[in-house]
Amino acid sequence: MKEVTLKFLGTGTSHAIPMIGCKCETCTSADPKDTRTNSSLLIQKEGENIIIDCGKDFRNQAINADIDNLSAVLLTHNHSDHVSGIDDLRVFNRLQNKPVPIFGKADHLETLKNYTFHYLFSDETQKGGGIADLQMNSIKNNVEIEGIDFEVLDVIHGKIEIFGYKFLNCAYISDVSCIPEKTLAKIRDLDILIIDALRFREHSTHFNIRQALNIVEAVKPKKTYFTHICHDIMHSKVDPLFKDKKSEYFTEHDVSLAYDGLEIKVMKH
Numbered sequence: 001m002k003e004v005t006l007k008f009l010g011t012g013t014s015h016a017i018p019m020i021g022c023k024c025e026t027c028t029s030a031d032p033k034d035t036r037t038n039s040s041l042l043i044q045k046e047g048e049n050i051i052i053d054c055g056k057d058f059r060n061q062a063i064n065a066d067i068d069n070l071s072a073v074l075l076t077h078n079h080s081d082h083v084s085g086i087d088d089l090r091v092f093n094r095l096q097n098k099p100v101p102i103f104g105k106a107d108h109l110e111t112l113k114n115y116t117f118h119y120l121f122s123d124e125t126q127k128g129g130g131i132a133d134l135q136m137n138s139i140k141n142n143v144e145i146e147g148i149d150f151e152v153l154d155v156i157h158g159k160i161e162i163f164g165y166k167f168l169n170c171a172y173i174s175d176v177s178c179i180p181e182k183t184l185a186k187i188r189d190l191d192i193l194i195i196d197a198l199r200f201r202e203h204s205t206h207f208n209i210r211q212a213l214n215i216v217e218a219v220k221p222k223k224t225y226f227t228h229i230c231h232d233i234m235h236s237k238v239d240p241l242f243k244d245k246k247s248e249y250f251t252e253h254d255v256s257l258a259y260d261g262l263e264i265k266v267m268k269h
């Protein structure tokens with residue numbers, strides 16, 4: 001059995017927290033658990049690093065987590081809070097003298113390569129002047145990286161179809177407003193479910209806390225972490241509600257808010 005560490009590099013929504021110009025109690029909180037950068041997960045196995053998503057905060061996340069090598073990047077979708085850090089992946093070409101493989105949905109990768117980050121792939125960009133060695137690999141079902149099988153989970157995020165990932169009996173679904181039946185069947189009885197729970201109020205492209213709890217009741221993971229959280233949620237006020245029998249958000253299941261820097265150990269058989 002090998003130990004694998006999951007580390008939350010970021011657990012915030014696109015604006016991240018503190019949000020520019022906001023003086024709410026979460027954005028001005030002294031609790032480090034209320035500082036949330038763009039959602040991203042680091043999967044560490046024997047010194048090898050795999051990340052899910054690479055957003056606007058990637059550079060600082062990588063420095064804080066001391067990431068000096070990268071085996072692969074898995075992308076959920078191409079919104080800025082999940083892909084803007086791709087520009088900073090060039091550094092890893094130099095650090096490890098090999099390409100950085102990026103895995104994701106075919107049409108998302110096409111857009112990133114041909115539009116968003118065209119200069120990283122263009123022959124007209126000079127070597128040493130910005131061209132990167134990034135391998136774009138479109139996937140539909142599974143990919144094995146560093147001996148870990150990653151299975152694509154098709155989910156709906158507003159009007160678009162995007163990916164979550166299942167690996168080591170854990171699932172990571174950071175941006176979701178609807179989980180199709182076919183995907184629900186794949187996430188029953190997990191050891192760990194990491195799932196979008198933006199806020200209490202409803203939202204057109206994200207689960208709110210009630211909807212995320214409904215998924216927990218349906219698929220019964222041993223442990224659940226909520227992520228992609230906005231500033232409506234103050235950690236110290238909301239995290240205890242899931243265990244408070246007097247709260248409407250009480251659940252018999254083991255549910256916690258994730259926070260930046262949280263580490264979980266999982267076993268690879």
Ligand SMILES: [Zn+2]
Binds near residue numbers: 014082175228
């Ligand atoms: Zn997002």
Ligand SMILES: [Zn+2]
Binds near residue numbers: 023026
């Ligand atoms: Zn705020």
Ligand SMILES: [Zn+2]
Binds near residue numbers: 077079157175
């Ligand atoms: Zn998104």
